[in-house]
Amino acid sequence: KRQAISLLASQTSSAPETVVTPSQPEDDFQEELVIRPLHSGDIYASFQFRTVWDTDFMGGKKVSHYRLFPKSLGQVISKFSVRELHISFTQGYWRTMQWGQPFLPSPPGAELWVWFQDTVTDVDGTWKELTNVLSGIFCASLNFIDSTNTVQPSASFKPLGIGNVTDHRFLRYATLPREIVCTENLTPWKKLLPCGSKAGLAVLMKSEKLFHSSFHSQAVHIRPVCQDWQCKSTSWELRQTLNVVFDLHSSGQGKREWSLFKMFSRTLTEACPLASSSKIYIDVTDNPQQFELSPATPLLSQAVVLGDRRTYSVYDLTQQATFGSMRSLNMLLRWKSSDGDMMRPLLHGERYVAGYGLQTGEIHTLMYNHHPYRAFPVLLLDTVPWYLRLYIHTLTVTSKGKDNKPSYIHYQPSKDRVRPHLLEMLVQLPPNSVTEVTVQFERALLKWTEYTPDPNHGFYVGSSVVSALVPSVVAMDTNSTQERPLFSSFFPSKEESSYFVRIYTEPLLVNLPTPDFSMPYNVICLTCTVVAVGYGSLYNLLTRTFQVEEPSPGLAKRLANIIRKMRGVPPL
């Protein structure tokens, strides 16, 4: 059976003019794993699986024969007229200052942003259906995405694939910071891969090791890309990425020594037979003599990624020789010394809530520009739920102590129980400075049914998104035609001197004042009593008149009067 699959794979990856029948579009699958040792001793592993398929989901003919591209996602694209779909599930927060920039950033919790085709008439209805369907596909509670946490950013989140439509009425962005990621989400994600978790790099994804980490993020990105450099036709690209950062100390030993077996508790035995390329890149830029890598590999490649030229040792899994005599590949990295600095990330963001008490508060967002002499503009996107009432007249943006007026502000105020606040700003960050954005808010008292079952845990506010084109010290590679590793080709570079970076700040946890949940009946009774007191007093005074009172005599006198009446004698 394996031979049959490999025969089929070799057939489809061979020269196109011989084998492929005209009715069956071409598809291609690549997989790669990048391992980057971090300066803190942790290790960052990034899996990317890319399927490219030359088909037309939007055309009249219904696509029915799926091969490498997962059918569930193909049906989602055609049914909901999706142009681009980006969904990520993340557990943990990416520490930029300690770990550098990730290849694919993602905020804690779940994030979903979708560009619809311009043929869609009811975008909100389609969005609602799409979130429910995705919730089923990924076993996540994406059905909590509704109008109270969906926004339409006007400037951030431009399409990452090709296309002309930039009317932001077709864009929807939502984030669920409270979403927990676990094995239940990993399993359906793995099922979308052509080889599943049975062959290739996906065998390494064992949940007990993957979730025992500092950071875990899995994502699916679907977008249309150019087929070739002439870009006469488009094909659909599906990228599934998994980023994980393993903690040095959670392995138990604390020694700076990593191996594939230690990280994933599995070793590699073969590449996925359906893959046209299957590679492992180990980042050896930081002083190649600093650590020892075994088994040795002759392949070296260089790539410019995130503004830095890095050197990688490459293991090609499609070559049998990589697996050696044991037929299994287990790389070992052993550190010899631990000096050297990490290149400081040029852009960094932080966010926190200031103030005390449950009435008011202030959100502070800090953006750091670590470039020594270049200033560059950043786009800040903030989505704040409606129950934190922002006062935009208290918005201040200061850099180095002076007022820094944003050149573009797009603010959409919230409507209670309908939509959240949306604040987008274009801020110029001066070189080597901290820019602080503060805005005051007031906490609302909600109806008792609107609180979560653990109301004193607090309410989450989704991460702010900072998007920027950061100036690069190394010329970026703008040539999109030649073969590049997947990790360097996700964000296309339009110019050589800068690269695109997206930073997510921390989510916030804010407490709201709570009513007493045990009291609804009591409150209704007591308040109605007060209203009744008012009603009663006024009713009394309105319907009765004053009269002179005849005092009623005592009991003895009354009895005496009764006896006297019986006798026929006048009363007392």
Added chain:
Amino acid sequence: MAAPLTLLLVVAVTIRAALFRSSLADLIAERVEVVSPLNAWKRVVEGLALLDLGISPYSGDVFHETPLIIYLFHFLVDYAEITFMVSRKFVSSFRKQKYALEADRYPLDCLELIRSPKEMYYIPLKVAMFYLLNPFTILSCVAKSTCGLNNAVIALFILCTIKGSALLSAIFLALATYQSVYPLTLFAPALLYLLQRLYIPVNIRRPSFWWYTLQYAFMYLGSLFVIICLSFFLLGTWDFLPSVYGFILSVPDLTPNIGLFWYFFAEMFEHFRLFFLCVFQINVFFYTIPLSIKLKEHPVFLIFMQLAVISIFKSYPTVGDIALYLAFLPVWSHLYRFLRNVFLVSCVLLACSALFPVLWHLWIYAGSANSNFYYAITLLFNVAQILLVSDYFYAYLRREYHLTHGLYLKRKDGSEATLVLK
């Protein structure tokens, strides 16, 4: 008369100016007892900021003032403090014109019930003092709550009604209704007063009654219509209707205040929400007809009763609304001998006013109390107000009884009689 009044005004302005400049101003502007989502100054500034950003202030849910207020403050935003103090001055000086004249057609032994002209001379000054030096008013003014503007409009309305000019009275009433829906109930007492002034008897069968009612209603509705259309043309949209009136009537914002609505609707079962909302809103308008029937010869007292009912049962009351009807109390100082609960009511009001900030702090900042404590004081405060109002009503009715039947009543056997309500 002018000299003490001027002195009083100077003292009041000094107190307010001193508080404006101190650090207490920010603290007071945030207190939920003094400002509500309807009339907070912070929200007016927010609305102006949204207007400057090019966004309609009604597209969000923060701003609930009427468009005329936005445009008024657009021009006056730097002089806001002065505006509020000036409106205070108007209120007080218009009060001084307003007092009820007593006819002298009462039996002889009631002479001591009738107020002497000397007493009445000092009433306007007392009213001005009650209003200007009332801590509630001072707090409301320092917080720059637009409640002061509301009060000024209502005071102007009362002045015009007393003076007898129907058109101006209708215009000011329309303005007051336009700002918050509840002064609609003041239509009845104003009508009754004007009818009384023109000696038109209140008789359903008389055509002159209907004719005058229609005239007044026409003037009122006409000016209301003109003001609403003017607001539409100022902003270009009808968005302000659901944002202002929909907000007042449907109470979506449950920010704590001194009223009864917030906690009730925070703890309401969803199924019954609409029902109880209707009940509570009808409750404000409901007392108009019975009170008008009972007090049709005493429209000025009817105005007082209506103002009190509105201030207690409205959806977002603040201490500024209470100060408005409390300022009327010196007008009825002659009822003092018939009041039964003065001590209790004043003690409860003072205690509750002192406990409000304490329990708020314990709930919101210290975290050692919860919302029930604040709610309990709210209930007590409203019960005290209800008691005060019904006490004055009782005293007024009793005085009327004594005026017609004599002050010292004797029973058949000559002993002193007691008077009860039956």
